[in-house]
Amino acid sequence: MTSLRSRTTPSPSGQRRRSLAGLAASFALVGGLLTGGLAAPAAAATGSWSTETIAGMNVRLYTPASAPALASGRALMVSLHGCVQTASVLQTGGNWAATAEKYGMVVALPDAPNGGVVLGCWDYYDANHSRTAPARHDDNLLGLVAALKARAALGIDAAQVYVSGLSSGGGETMVMGCLAPDVFAGIGINAGPTVGTTSGQISSVAVTPAQGKNTCTTFAGAASGSFATQLTSVVYGSNDTTVAPGYNTLNAQIMASIYGAGTSSTFSLAGLAGTNTAGSETLYADASGPRVSLVQNTNLGHNWPAGGGPGGSYVSTNSIDYPAYVTKFFFDNNRRVDRSVTPTPTPTATPTATATPTPTPTPTPTPTGAACVTATLAEHKAAGRAISYGVNPYNPYYAVGSQDYLGQGDATVASLSPSSATVWRKVTGC
Template structure:
């Protein structure tokens, strides 16, 4: 099986070297588009690798991913570097108030809390390469309430030592991974129940042992309580670049192998820079789609849909019927509001609550006896999750059409100038005008 995704045209803009959330330098790309789910835009915070300046990500084709998925991308420069300008995943205390863990939480909250950025706090994600990948895992466990999805790429497993990074597979069992992650989360561990993870690694990586890809996936699977599914999917970006995807139940975990990729961020066609590669798929674009498709925290329930709405006059009683369908759950109530719009001041005359058939959503109700006139019927339904769908309306007349009346003239004036007379005034049609807001 194969999956194809395309690229897009850039339209947003970069802000460079922004001081925000405890970081002195953050590159931020803001797209013109919005996320296909939730409210506003999503946010992907991307962590660099060792000896890798954040400027490299300005040429990593992140703009394509951002525009495709309505995803703001923020690339912070680590404040507390260790070793070869690495994110110091093997040093210090791993909690919400220490070092760059604190800074990442502050960065995420500062950006999602800024109304002008229009970022959905339920769509904040964290990804990273190498040491940034390892730090992604740990920060995602430290603050699972903040990060709805995590995506380490070519990163050593959660809690490994610095010696475990280079050409050495430091074994971490799924049980140990789960124990470490939950201990980092502490009182926030319940939020792991709605977090999702993607792990990625290049098949040609000779820097960080490729054993970590499966090991990381197995660790997240144990944290989330899911099982690996059989088979894999080939992902193509349409330029000949491919990757292999393996999933776990509920799409809570995905494991991606970048075909032919070395120890680099997979930027896709056109990407360039140190530790930024162009010979595999655009990983950020993949993440934008995967997170959008599988986010566990966004309310995807759109509420019931009203169709085939009818209202028939039967001796000044309206027989109202239609269908109320909810694909996600069941309809618990159908509300019908009847408004007399025969006059310039519409007046609500009745509200009827009824139910819909469970097999086909059919509902019907009769109004009380109504006076002759024009009526607006508005219907909306609510499901068993208390989600109300869009209101659907029609207008219908009760009784005969009113007799035609001649237009009325008023405020007639005549102004004479020489041999000419100018006549002015107002002509009004007495037929009521329907106004629906």
């Protein structure tokens, strides 16, 4: 049994090092088996990787050649490796470059400082993390984000900063999302233990939803208000025998509870990018749309789900393309980016006047009162009453002008009523 001291002391104890060493050893023994199947060719990328020291860490940095997908600036994705894994593995096998190029997104892959707690592990352990006096890798990651945002040449939008990671990197991802919700607009947890757990508690769920929620909100402190606009993605494999699968569902439930996302719906993974789309997705939403995504990828082990590329240690090519999925989920549902701007309609050409004068038609009077319309979301969009982002059936819809959330999927039916010539609002019925 883990001692009380090992649960509460910030610095690694001898027992923790033995536990982590055992975990790392088991990783090394089965690493070859957990590496994915046949590799799919990686998509061509035109940006460039560089390596430098930032905030006390060795960082692999991808700078895209493409323009940012959103007018407000570039997104930044910080992606954290797992134990017995390195940033170089994610650079060559994590399949980040193609997605980064598609969205014009900067990707930063740091190595855990000083080789990690032991054998490369990130220090996500226990409940002793502080925003006012950050340490234990938390300060390094906050420093990395601050340093990259300060580089004017990168043009990073502070509203589009994300973090993701595998295993201990997934645990640290959750820590950072809880500790600094004002910094991270979205967090992607890949098979990560829940905040507040110790190194010896990975094989079975050791905390309750209430305990995890309390730990997370305590980490946030004065920044708790930023949970109102944060997103969470959780992904794991059905064949993971390293980190208890129950942690993934728990992590999704904790964040959904914090966000007030009380409505859930389940979908298949069919249509997603990647080489293996078996499994299911549960989406948790609030009144304004999706907030938390929980993806279970069938036959995936304890791996980073690259879904393509050459693969590598603890990287699966037989999976969904998680870099593509999580980036799209964040871009489609980001609550901090202004979505009120709609495309300017293409002007209609004026026909050439004929020689014969045409009588002026009698104007049709504008009907008194609002004209309510009930239709599918796809029909609302086609008529200019709604906008959407993404691909059916995962695409959220919003009413033009008011940005009222209408639901997901082209076939969903909603009623809209105009409050002005350019503003539509969702109503319960017509």
